[in-house]
Amino acid sequence: MIKIAIIEEIDKEGLKLFDNNPKFSYEIIKDTSEKNLIRVLPNFDGCSLRISKLTSKIMSFCKNLKVISRHGVGYDNIDLNYIRQNNITLTITATANATAVSEHVLYMILTLSKAKLTYDNEVRIGAFKKNMTSIKTFELMGKEILIAGMGRIGKSLIKKCHGFDMSVVVYDPFLDEQLIKSFGARKVETIEEGVKSADFISIHMPLNSKTKNLFNYELIKKMKKNCIIINTARGGIVNESDLNKALNEDLIFGAGLDVFEKEPPSADNLILKNNKLIMSPHISALTDECKIRMAKETVKNIIDFFENKLDKSVIVKL
Numbered sequence: 001m002i003k004i005a006i007i008e009e010i011d012k013e014g015l016k017l018f019d020n021n022p023k024f025s026y027e028i029i030k031d032t033s034e035k036n037l038i039r040v041l042p043n044f045d046g047c048s049l050r051i052s053k054l055t056s057k058i059m060s061f062c063k064n065l066k067v068i069s070r071h072g073v074g075y076d077n078i079d080l081n082y083i084r085q086n087n088i089t090l091t092i093t094a095t096a097n098a099t100a101v102s103e104h105v106l107y108m109i110l111t112l113s114k115a116k117l118t119y120d121n122e123v124r125i126g127a128f129k130k131n132m133t134s135i136k137t138f139e140l141m142g143k144e145i146l147i148a149g150m151g152r153i154g155k156s157l158i159k160k161c162h163g164f165d166m167s168v169v170v171y172d173p174f175l176d177e178q179l180i181k182s183f184g185a186r187k188v189e190t191i192e193e194g195v196k197s198a199d200f201i202s203i204h205m206p207l208n209s210k211t212k213n214l215f216n217y218e219l220i221k222k223m224k225k226n227c228i229i230i231n232t233a234r235g236g237i238v239n240e241s242d243l244n245k246a247l248n249e250d251l252i253f254g255a256g257l258d259v260f261e262k263e264p265p266s267a268d269n270l271i272l273k274n275n276k277l278i279m280s281p282h283i284s285a286l287t288d289e290c291k292i293r294m295a296k297e298t299v300k301n302i303i304d305f306f307e308n309k310l311d312k313s314v315i316v317k318l
Helices: 012-019 034-043 080-085 098-113 116-124 152-163 177-182 191-197 240-248 288-306
Strands: 002-007 024-029 046-049 067-070 089-091 144-148 167-171 200-203 228-231 254-257 277-279
Touching (some): 002 034, 012 024, 012 288, 024 288, 046 288, 067 288, 080 089, 089 288, 098 152, 098 200, 098 228, 098 254, 098 277, 098 288, 144 152, 167 191
Parallel strands (some): 002 024, 002 046, 046 067, 067 089, 144 167, 144 200, 200 228, 228 254, 254 277
């Protein structure tokens, strides 16, 4: 019997795949403290993982661990050096969340560009059209969006932006110009070039040494005054202190953050008091439909690994 740890609960539709496969047993681990993971994980051959951390210290006790299946696409909560050195396979839910996240980006763009929260409040407090001449709103048609990172989410977003008659520019040093052009977008060679003409910027990059604090005060200063930045990728790619400063100085129009440098953000984080941005608690992928897709794909990746049927496209190259 192959034993699998489900670290944090996932949708029951995914677990049904284990229930229907007699080769596997599983246990849901709700206590994700380091102490408990060190105690229980050595009993398992594989695990799923959501937002909890798997450090080298924890995994050093897990001599049977062969595969980690991420319930999502990011993996900065895993010690990659350790799993590389110990030949542990890491998989992601590569196809599950593109629609949900790209829709969330547009929700944030529309909320900010149409002053949705402000107008809603105006009606509720009895200021019906009272301040309409001073509230700025604008259309998406004819505007340019820079998509920083054209993976599956970026590709899904491109299609939706075309539906709003927007022009799309892509910064992705790993993709050639012809591929980007085939999606109806234009490639820029540097992030600095891309931000200068963008009305909207949507970030879809991994967090690593090259992308950490990439969107800092100096880069934001190069942007247009009406620019809106959306980050649904990873906290830390946008320097929150610099973003807060730039918003207060009216260097850009607004921002939307689904991810933060520290999650949850500290109560004294000044970004929480800034009314020029909207926030969500790292849930852009967590629609009802996407939670089912991610759970199924998370479990399928584990089953496929042990049955030697794993699609190479879902394996993280270390």
